[in-house]
Amino acid sequence: MIQKTVKRLRNFMPQEHIMVITNEDYVSIVREQVPDLNPSYIIGEPVPRNTAPCVAAAAALLYQKDPDGMMVVLPADHLIGNNEEFYSVLETASNIANKENSLVTIGIEPNRPETGYGYIRKQSHAEIFESGHPVFEVRNFTEKPDSKTALQFLESGEYLWNSGIFVWKISTITEAFKQYLPEVYTCMETLMESDKKPNDIEDFYQACPSVSIDYGIMEKADKVHVVPGNFDWNDVGSWKAVHELSKKDENGNASGETQTVFVNAKSNLVYSESGKLIAVAGVENIAVVETEDSILVVDLDSSQDVKAVYETLKANKKTRKFI
Numbered sequence: 001m002i003q004k005t006v007k008r009l010r011n012f013m014p015q016e017h018i019m020v021i022t023n024e025d026y027v028s029i030v031r032e033q034v035p036d037l038n039p040s041y042i043i044g045e046p047v048p049r050n051t052a053p054c055v056a057a058a059a060a061l062l063y064q065k066d067p068d069g070m071m072v073v074l075p076a077d078h079l080i081g082n083n084e085e086f087y088s089v090l091e092t093a094s095n096i097a098n099k100e101n102s103l104v105t106i107g108i109e110p111n112r113p114e115t116g117y118g119y120i121r122k123q124s125h126a127e128i129f130e131s132g133h134p135v136f137e138v139r140n141f142t143e144k145p146d147s148k149t150a151l152q153f154l155e156s157g158e159y160l161w162n163s164g165i166f167v168w169k170i171s172t173i174t175e176a177f178k179q180y181l182p183e184v185y186t187c188m189e190t191l192m193e194s195d196k197k198p199n200d201i202e203d204f205y206q207a208c209p210s211v212s213i214d215y216g217i218m219e220k221a222d223k224v225h226v227v228p229g230n231f232d233w234n235d236v237g238s239w240k241a242v243h244e245l246s247k248k249d250e251n252g253n254a255s256g257e258t259q260t261v262f263v264n265a266k267s268n269l270v271y272s273e274s275g276k277l278i279a280v281a282g283v284e285n286i287a288v289v290e291t292e293d294s295i296l297v298v299d300l301d302s303s304q305d306v307k308a309v310y311e312t313l314k315a316n317k318k319t320r321k322f323i
Contacts (some may be wrong), residue, residue, distance in 0.1 A: 001236070002076040006034045009074070012087055016126055019061070020076070021045060035147060046202050052177075052216040053208040055166075056184050057201065059173050060191040070094050071173065073166040073213075079245065083233030088096045089229045093167035094317050096225055103218065104167045105138070107160025108233050111152035116238050116304045118143050118162035118214065120226050121153075127225070138224040141214055144304065153293045162214070163235070173217075184208055190204040238303040239287040243269040253280070269300065294322050 002020070009018050016038055020030055022042025031042055043057065055073055062069060072090060080086050084146065093104040107120045119142045147154065153159040168176075177185040187207045194200040218224060221236045234241055234298030246254035252267035253260075255278075263281040270278050272290040280288060285304060289296040298305065313319040 002030065005032055005074060005076045005078070006037065006082065008083060008086070011083070012090060013072070016041075019043065019058055021058060023048070040196075046205050048207055049208050049210045049275050051164075051213040052181060052184055052211045053187070053205060055173065055213050056177055056181075056188050057191065057204060057207070059170050059177070060188040060204075061196065062170050063174060063188075063192050067169075067171045069170050071168055073164075075091065075164050075235070077236050078163070078165075079234045079236060083231070085154065085231040086229070088131065089133060089227050089231065090167065092135065093225075095130050095229045096128065096135050096227070097102075097168045097172065100223065101169065101172050103172065103224045104220050105224065105226050106163045106165040106167075106229045108163050108229050110154050110161050113147060113154045114161065115144055115147055115150050115301075116240070117235065117278070119145065119150075119153050119159045120162050122228075123161050124158065130227075133227055136226050136228075137308065138218075138226050139194075141219045143214075144155045150293050151191070151219065160226060163229065163233060165229075166218075167212070176217050176221055181211065181216045184211070184216070239269055239289065239306070240300045240303045241299065242271075243267075243287065243300055251270060267300070 006018060015036060018037055019041040020034070020037065021043045022030055022045065024046050027042055027044040031039055045054065051299040059071060062071065089106060093106060096102055097104045105120065107122065121139040121142065122136035123139055167177060174188065177188055187204050187311050191200060191204045234245060236242060236245065243254055246256060246269065248254045249262070251262065251265065253262045253265060255270040258270050258272040259275070259277040261277065261279040262268065263279070265280045265282065266284045268280055268283060268285065269287040272278055273292060274290055276290070278288060278290065285300045287296070287298050287300055296306070296309070310323065313323050
């Protein structure tokens, strides 16, 4: 998926401008997967600090090159179809970010009451039309809602899914950090003035608090726009999303290369690393995921609860080894 993300970006910006920020354990793997990228632009995070420090590190590293350059932030785990429409939306977002000195995000038109995504509430009427695309001021952001609230959001027509794709000038987001996350901005200043050595990245992340870009800046900023994206989009962040994208049998069951027997079973997902045969009978809408040392069984509509499972394992010394 990171190969697809990089390939997609090559048609929108010069390849030498593409930067990847990942866990430091994955740096060598990323360099193998996208060998044409500048190795110095593949940055390893020594500790997890959520999305705000990630964006801040990229902005700090780019600031001295061109403070008024445009910055596009994209997660690498998205599947996107209709690339021409995607490029058109990004171009519109870039134009707005440049003209308005605004923080711009891409929203996806929802087609179901999804509880696994954040939501963006837009103004009822477009403030701007740019290259044929409506551009709305953002009223507020909402984290993942419960099913009742998600249905209300869908029926209102006022909400878009938060894609996590952002566009802004480097100078604009730097100023936003200074205003809304000064403790992160202080770390940015140090990194901007450094020699960009590996230990400088280490010091930056160790000093930064853990905070998301949505909570730390986007929810607080007073000038935020959203461009609706009408391209095919899927955030492959849950087993439900994997099921949706997988090839299925006539009963909606998906198992890929796993040896599986389904009996009176519908709309299930089975994934195994061991090669064992897995039999699923009399159940519907579940995921069975087997790895070398553990098995996960979860309702596909509750697949976001995997994060809670992770936190539970992490909190217990006896189960921490299974993470």
